[in-house]
Ligand SMILES: Cc1cc2nc3c(=O)[nH]c(=O)nc-3n(C[C@H](O)[C@H](O)[C@H](O)COP(=O)(O)OP(=O)(O)OC[C@H]3O[C@@H](n4cnc5c(N)ncnc54)[C@H](O)[C@@H]3O)c2cc1C
């Protein structure tokens with residue numbers, strides 16, 4: 124680990140563009156934030172001009188608004204309705220197609236549809252989302268089985284991360300230990316620094332040999348003591364803007380001990396069971412498989428996102444296991460904050476705040492966790 | 506049985522099997538006898554399951570009901586309850602079935618070697634226990650005693666009775682059968698299968714219970730055995746939940762910390778007891 128990250132360099136926006144160009148020349152499909160329909164989304168980008176230049180956001184429980192900034196930052200916003208999971212774990216993905224020859228005695232032919240897509244380069248991944256990617260890697264790759272579609276995309280992935288400078292009001296990464304400073308899991312890491320001017324400059328460091336190679340190709344100067352201090356200020360400022368938090372001390376036991384807490388009923392009265400929170404969440408991994416008839420004798424099997432908020436999710440011949448909204452919300456929150464730890468050795472929540480912002484009725488996971496902790500009949504040490 | 510297949514590159518790709526024989530077991534239950542078209546032996550452990558589908562008909566988790574010592578014929582017994590099982594029921598001899606597996610953790614068979622094993626089956630819960638009966642048949646003395654308590658709704662819902670009577674006649678199993686709703690011509694026991702428990706005697710230290718059936722039946726069953734001082738850790742359940750992937754990545758089968766598909770479907774009762782009393786978990 125220590126091999127990387129010790130050298131930080133100062134670069135301009137123009138050099139950031141050179142990095143994009145270099146990645147493209149290497150055959151990467153570059154994906155980054157861009158503005159579309161009044162929100163910041165992640166899409167294929169060609170140049171830095173596609174990025175949300177001078178755009179910020181205002182977020183609260185149940186609300187999201189873009190706002191013009193007075194500067195020309197490229198990363199002056201926080202989490203968006205999109206997350207990177209849609210590229211590694213697409214909302215719908217073909218698993219295979221199957222052809223039944225007309226001759227009934229000939230066996231069906233299965234085409235595993237392994238696509239040779241270009242490798243992906245993610246531009247502008249925040250610390251919380253780096254951790255979310257690491258979590259989904261565990262889910263999909265560390266098996267014992269691994270998901271071939273995910274693997275094909277995750278294995279060649281290049282990540283240019285950005286230290287988060289402008290968290291939104293719904294963020295709480297610092298309490299989850301996932302940000303705002305990016306610590307690992309990137310090839311390159313930049314910090315965008317304004318220095319009282321309209322145009323930012325950037326500090327850049329490598330997190331992998333691939334990242335080092337790229338840095339070697341661009342124009343740069345060594346970061347000075349003063350630059351490093353400014354970088355520190357950016358992170359400290361970001362930390363100061365984060366007001367929401369979840370106390371994680373003993374959180375697994377807290378939720379396991381409170382499966383019958385009356386608060387679940389109170390939340391269920393408000394929850395629409397719309398599944399928004401699971402779709403915007405960068406770690407939620409649930410899916411279903413469906414068979415789609417294509418033409419005569421040809422069927423495709425697809426993997427599509429699913430959510431524990433749907434009634435069908437737990438359907439068995441004896442009916443659904445989780446019939447009530449109460450039981451479905453409880454599953455979601457208990458999975459995120461407690462059972463995930465048993466399953467994958469890590470929390471399922473990275474504190475990105477998306478589920479709070481995009482809940483139509485503004486249910487706030489931090490607030491609910493706090494209430495359950497305060498009113499838990501069994502005290503958990505904190 | 507220790508040559509289980511490696512984890513495949515793409516676990517979602519099924520293998521075509523051909524139906525060698527189809528048998529009706531009851532008005533709503535049928536069995537498929539399957540042979541892999543690549544002729545490779547299919548190894549599995551008792552209590553494991555496969556994902557089965559008719560081409561284009563969606564997948565369902567179905568227990569393996571065949572003889573583990575004969576890897577050349579794979580048997581599945583299915584109850585028709587919805588779209589997936591209906592599509593499979595429409596297939597006939599020489600048709601193809603897509604199979605992937607085997608999946609999950611099966612019955613702890615080493616633990617019960619030379620011990621008394623009591624199997625408690627409710628309805629369609631019998632098929633996953635059949636591999637154990639075949640082991641007993643092929644390998645006399647594997648179990649000290651093998652007792653089967655089998656319950657079904659009506660006489661017509663009882664499955665595999667000729668096989669069970671044969672095993673009984675050969676003194677391979679002790680058989681207790683009960684039906685919930687006895688018809689006029691039913692001469693045996695009636696009432697729930699748990700009602701059979703108080704009347705059987707066993708040596709607590711040397712006896713184990715494997716059960717598969719409706720959850721509520723298994724819970725009452727466990728309670729009845731515990732009342733007879735059987736240690737909790739001697740009781741095992743095979744659990745059912747909605748399953749889509751069978752490999753721990755689709756999320757459907759979760760029971761609090763467990764993925765039933767990969768941590769189960771067979772669980773020591775001790776491990777899940779506290780979870781079964783929480784409604785809608
Ligand atoms: C480990 C394991 C072993 C099993 N072994 C056997 C066995 O040996 N034999 C056997 O007969 N069964 C077995 N089962 C049960 C079997 O998997 C189910 O009966 C089967 O999946 C039912 O599929 P179906 O389409 O026929 O029925 P359905 O009940 O219709 O369910 C099919 C799927 O479609 C969806 N679905 C269907 N209807 C609805 C609805 N109304 N609303 C929402 N979603 C719906 C559900 O997502 C469901 O997964 C086993 C189950 C498990 C978990």
Ligand code: SF4
Pocket residue numbers: 400403404405406407459471472473474475476477478479488
């Ligand atoms: S649960 Fe909410 S805050 Fe946590 S990672 Fe998911 S969307 Fe982000």
Ligand code: SF4
Pocket residue numbers: 401406407408409429430431432454455456458459756759
């Ligand atoms: S919270 Fe729900 S949708 Fe998200 S991973 Fe867990 S079970 Fe799946």
Ligand code: FES
Pocket residue numbers: 747748749750751752753754755756757758759764765766767
């Ligand atoms: S069936 Fe998909 S996680 Fe268990």
